[in-house]
Amino acid sequence: DAGITQSPRHKVTETGTPVTLRCHQTENHRYMYWYRQDPGHGLRLIHYSYGVKDTDKGEVSDGYSVSRSKTEDFLLTLESATSSQTSVYFCAISNPHRGGGYLQPQHFGDGTRLSIL
Amino acid sequence: AQTVTQSQPEMSVQEAETVTLSCTYDTSENNYYLFWYKQPPSRQMILVIRQEAYKQQNATENRFSVNFQKAAKSFSLKISDSQLGDTAMYFCAFMEGVGGNQFYFGTGTSLTVIP
16 A cells, blocks of 8 residues: 555544645655545545645635645645535545556555534 | 546346446547456555557457457456456556556446345
8 A cells, every 4th residue: 555644544623724634655656635525525626736835726726725845745725714624525636657668656645534513 | 628438337146147338438549558457445556457549459368358449449357257356446547658657547336246
């Protein structure tokens, strides 16, 4: 299994509080991603990173920010949590190779269940 | 943006039987990749099988195989000899081949294998 650790695994917090989720990898993969998973929506991309200090928005980025100061760590921050951000959050990593015809698929962490009351 | 559609929210199959999960996608790209992921109750996302669009041969991994119809933009997953451990949510995913770095997921199909 790919070395991806998400922390915390579970968190309950109140509306309006800041929340930071951490994703740590030991694979030295270039790309890191944050998804949220909600019933009826599958997985939706929040933000992703293609290198240290290089990040970009995904489909549902409003209300979230990210930072990547080291290759191995990708942080997701909810500056002021809202109940609509209650979800399961997944981190993923990949190291795409183009031109060679072989693509490393995304490997996922075990998820963080976040409940905002 | 690319879209991936899984039109079967729930399916069930008898143990040892064969089941097919459907997936369609919409893209104007010619070079791309398709994947099926499995998410059991443990919540882990596990890669089941992948297919490169430039390959005409359908991918196979043990009891799992795909029927890739590029012209129809269809990518179905066939599970043969279904086992109780196959009970899970299955997600179809798409990734662009050139310049692509995002995965697009379908909404999932919940598969139950009945003893």
